[in-house]
Amino acid sequence: MRFRSLLAMAAAAALLTGPAVSQDRYNSADFQRVTHALTCQCGGCNAIVGECAMDRCPSSEPIREEVAERLQAGEAAEDIISMFAERYGLVILSAPPTSGFHLSAWILPGVFLLGGAAVVFAVLRRRRSVAAAAPAGGGAAVPAVDASPEVLARIERDVEQIR
Amino acid sequence: MHHLGNFSLMAVVVMCAYAVVASLLGVKKQSSQLVNSARRALIAAAGFSALSVAALLALFLADDFRFEYVASYSAAALPWYYKVSALWAGNDGSLLFWTFLMLVFAAACAISRRRDELMPHVVATLGGVILFFAYMNYWVCNPFGQLAEITAAGPIPFTPRDGNGLNPLLQHPIMAIHPPILYTGYVGFVIPFAFCVAALWTRRLDAAWIQNTRRWTLIAWFFLGSGILLGGRWAYVELGWGGYWGWDPVENAALMPWLTGTAFLHSVMIQERKGMLKIWNAGLVIVTYLLCVFGTFLTRSGIVSSVHAFASSEFAWRFLVFIIFAAILSAALLITRIKDLRTENELEAVVSRESGFLFNNLLLLAACFAVLWGTLFPVLSEAVQGEQISVGAPFFNRVNVPLGLALLLMTGVGPLLAWRRSSLDSLKRNFTVPLLSGVAAGVLLFALGMRHPYAILCFAMSAFVVVTIGSEFHRGVRARRAHRGGGYGTALFDLVQRNTRRYGGYIVHFGIVLLFIGFAGNAFNKDVIADLNRGESTAIGPWKVTLQDLPGGETPVHNWLGAQVLLSKNDEPVGIFQPRRQLDKATGQATSEVRRHATFQEDVYLVFSGMTEDGRATVHVYRNPLVRWVWIGAFVMFLGTVLTLLPNRSPVRRAEVTAAEGAALEAV
Numbered sequence: 093m094r095f096r097s098l099l100a101m102a103a104a105a106a107l108l109t110g111p112a113v114s115q116d117r118y119n120s121a122d123f124q125r126v127t128h129a130l131t132c133q134c135g136g137c138n139a140i141v142g143e144c145a146m147d148r149c150p151s152s153e154p155i156r157e158e159v160a161e162r163l164q165a166g167e168a169a170e171d172i173i174s175m176f177a178e179r180y181g182l183v184i185l186s187a188p189p190t191s192g193f194h195l196s197a198w199i200l201p202g203v204f205l206l207g208g209a210a211v212v213f214a215v216l217r218r219r220r221s222v223a224a225a226a227p228a229g230g231g232a233a234v235p236a237v238d239a240s241p242e243v244l245a246r247i248e249r250d251v252e253q254i255r
Numbered sequence: 256m257h258h259l260g261n262f263s264l265m266a267v268v269v270m271c272a273y274a275v276v277a278s279l280l281g282v283k284k285q286s287s288q289l290v291n292s293a294r295r296a297l298i299a300a301a302g303f304s305a306l307s308v309a310a311l312l313a314l315f316l317a318d319d320f321r322f323e324y325v326a327s328y329s330a331a332a333l334p335w336y337y338k339v340s341a342l343w344a345g346n347d348g349s350l351l352f353w354t355f356l357m358l359v360f361a362a363a364c365a366i367s368r369r370r371d372e373l374m375p376h377v378v379a380t381l382g383g384v385i386l387f388f389a390y391m392n393y394w395v396c397n398p399f400g401q402l403a404e405i406t407a408a409g410p411i412p413f414t415p416r417d418g419n420g421l422n423p424l425l426q427h428p429i430m431a432i433h434p435p436i437l438y439t440g441y442v443g444f445v446i447p448f449a450f451c452v453a454a455l456w457t458r459r460l461d462a463a464w465i466q467n468t469r470r471w472t473l474i475a476w477f478f479l480g481s482g483i484l485l486g487g488r489w490a491y492v493e494l495g496w497g498g499y500w501g502w503d504p505v506e507n508a509a510l511m512p513w514l515t516g517t518a519f520l521h522s523v524m525i526q527e528r529k530g531m532l533k534i535w536n537a538g539l540v541i542v543t544y545l546l547c548v549f550g551t552f553l554t555r556s557g558i559v560s561s562v563h564a565f566a567s568s569e570f571a572w573r574f575l576v577f578i579i580f581a582a583i584l585s586a587a588l589l590i591t592r593i594k595d596l597r598t599e600n601e602l603e604a605v606v607s608r609e610s611g612f613l614f615n616n617l618l619l620l621a622a623c624f625a626v627l628w629g630t631l632f633p634v635l636s637e638a639v640q641g642e643q644i645s646v647g648a649p650f651f652n653r654v655n656v657p658l659g660l661a662l663l664l665m666t667g668v669g670p671l672l673a674w675r676r677s678s679l680d681s682l683k684r685n686f687t688v689p690l691l692s693g694v695a696a697g698v699l700l701f702a703l704g705m706r707h708p709y710a711i712l713c714f715a716m717s718a719f720v721v722v723t724i725g726s727e728f729h730r731g732v733r734a735r736r737a738h739r740g741g742g743y744g745t746a747l748f749d750l751v752q753r754n755t756r757r758y759g760g761y762i763v764h765f766g767i768v769l770l771f772i773g774f775a776g777n778a779f780n781k782d783v784i785a786d787l788n789r790g791e792s793t794a795i796g797p798w799k800v801t802l803q804d805l806p807g808g809e810t811p812v813h814n815w816l817g818a819q820v821l822l823s824k825n826d827e828p829v830g831i832f833q834p835r836r837q838l839d840k841a842t843g844q845a846t847s848e849v850r851r852h853a854t855f856q857e858d859v860y861l862v863f864s865g866m867t868e869d870g871r872a873t874v875h876v877y878r879n880p881l882v883r884w885v886w887i888g889a890f891v892m893f894l895g896t897v898l899t900l901l902p903n904r905s906p907v908r909r910a911e912v913t914a915a916e917g918a919a920l921e922a923v
Binding site for chain 1: 618621644709782
């Protein structure tokens with residue numbers, strides 16, 4: 093039984109072994125920036141290279157290693173990102189470029205928000221004008237009244253009590 | 256057993272078809288017998304659906320590997336509880352489970368609302384929707400298919416000695432409950448959807464359908480939100496990348512209906528109170544349900560790649576046809592009823608509770624659109640440009656963080672605005688203290704050295720919202736004490752009991768604030784990777800991680816190797832932790848078992864990434880501030896939602912307030 097366990101552990105250790113690397117270079121700010129601008133190309137996980145937790149990932153690990161080497165060789169972070177984009181295509185970038193057709197990815201949510209805000213303001217203005225045109229308008233569930241501050245204060249107090 | 260499963264599936268199809276036909280015929284012939292039989296058919300369908308689920312479950316528990324679905328997702332050595340959860344591990348079983356849950360909701364609705372005048376049309380709608388899913392279960396994604404070996408003489412039944420096993424990442428207690436809870440949220444929205452369609456169909460478009468479905472909507476919203484947060488928790492403790500939300504398409508698919516559902520829960524208050532926004536509310540319910548179905552389409556279609564998705568299904572187009580069909584039908588109903596959906600009142604001021612709700616809805620919908628747009632943009636880019644692109648966390652964070660902060664702000668602003676219009680005096684009175692608190696918090700954090708603009712904004716707004724919520728409770732308690740006397744605690748208890756919806760809602764808002772505080776912690780995440788020999792250390796901030804040993808072992812399910820580390824803070828020992836790498840015997844898949852030292856201030860998150868060739872252990876240490884507040888916030892939201900679902904002890908009797916008093920009060 094002991095022998096079987098040792099065998100199993102040896103098998104596990106062998107399968108869990110990865111390439112020997114020096115990890116200090118994995119901890120620089122530039123390394124973090126570049127690896128977070130790239131996505132894993134293993135074909136399904138969509139993970140950011142800097143966050144991919146797959147054991148011995150055939151995509152993220154070589155990319156991380158190459159990024160570290162290039163940074164050590166003195167290449168600029170932006171140049172490394174561009175180099176990967178040229179090699180793999182735009183699919184490796186973790187966010188769409190901010191030019192050409194892909195700019196629409198960034199712009200449209202803002203357009204939606206501003207368009208929606210314009211519609212809300214237009215609705216508010218139109219409805220306010222309708223309400224102003226018919227101050228005692230039929231259908232108003234609660235007709236407006238002219239109440240003194242004392243009455244208002246008393247009502248507020250009463251309603252607080254029944255809350 | 257599989258015969259029982261298949262028979263039950265067929266019975267579900269027949270019962271749902273009957274429910275549609277009988278309820279419509281019953282309406283046409285004004286036959287209450289037919290209408291009732293349709294309703295009972297839906298209840299019977301739920302029973303048959305339960306039988307088919309039980310049959311599949313029995314096959315899993317009996318390790319009956321003759322069946323392809325069982326052999327694909329289970330193995331003999333799997334503990335019984337993971338055999339149960341393997342039921343929803345794949346496309347076919349999860350769809351079966353989805354249909355079952357939807358029928359549970361449908362049956363509960365058919366029983367509890369049997370006297371509702373909308374019921375015949377509700378039954379017809381529910382029957383029609385569930386019929387589609389039952390059809391998919393029986394003919395397209397049947398989980399009772401048997402394995403066969405193709406030979407020259409034809410297919411011969413084949414039984415493997417063992418199954419492929421369950422994905423080891425899914426072998427986690429949270430994964431045993433996360434899918435059912437998430438699915439319950441998804442399918443639960445079918446009830447408000449069915450009531451909305453029924454109301455449009457019959458032109459009974461007052462607020463009754465909304466009031467009658469409020470609890471259903473809230474339950475669905477609650478389960479969907481809980482499912483999302485449980486998914487985040489699972490990702491955090493199981494996947495080993497140090498985070499809980501990756502903006503994966505399948506995560507996004509669940510978030511979208513939650514956002515529109517949240518918008519709906521707010522805007523219904525305007526319809527209930529003022530008879531306004533009828534079209535908007537009907538549209539929101541329809542969109543929310545369609546997004547729920549779209550979510551399952553995204554998961555099963557493979558149109559976007561996702562770590563969570565089931566294998567690309569050739570049958571996904573059927574879902575798309577269903578979604579398009581349901582959208583066209585719902586839109587047609589909405590358009591033809593526009594005249595009946597006219598508002599009963601008008602908005603009177605830009606600065607009012609009503610417009611606050613409108614802007615809250617706008618922000619929620621903008622966030623939903625941004626998520627949808629980002630999720631589908633790779634598909635669009637490939638169609639238009641012919642080039643694949645990725646849209647990941649950097650995009651979603653940049654677009655959604657400002658929207659999220661604006662929503663957080665509205666969480667505090669909304670309750671301070673009066674209905675109809677807010678006078679300058681009331682604005683000054685209500686806003687001064689919360690606003691000063693927010694500004695003070697921001698200035699203090701800046702003075703203490705914090706420089707991250709979004710984090711400062713988030714904490715400042717959180718302070719603003721917390722003071723707002725606190726002042727709402729305090730004002731209510733003060734009024735109750737003035738009226739009835741008694742201690743602060745008694746008055747608070749009394750106050751909350753008398754308006755569970757309002758104060759439960761505030762507690763949910765408080766939970767949201769805690770969530771945002773947890774999210775803001777992400778701005779300060781740090782991590783370090785180190786290759787360590789025994790006795791060597793790596794440091795991150797005040798924390799030091801020293802490798803002590805590399806133990807290993809074996810269980811019936813996997814082999815494992817651990818990195819036993821001593822965690823110290825400022826050279827004071829905190830504890831010994833053993834993050835592991837595991838190798839699943841059935842699937843051969845290696846996974847991480849992370850270990851965490853969690854405090855209210857921060858989590859130290861330890862991952863054993865593997866061994867280097869020269870025998871050193873690669874340890875990844877994350878320092879994640881404030882993560883615990885995400886889980887606490889989720890729990891507070893849970894408490895708040897449960898409170899809103901409770902009936903008021905003594906309902907607010909609005910009739911006691913005269914129309915004139917009401918009008919005057921609203922003008923305050």
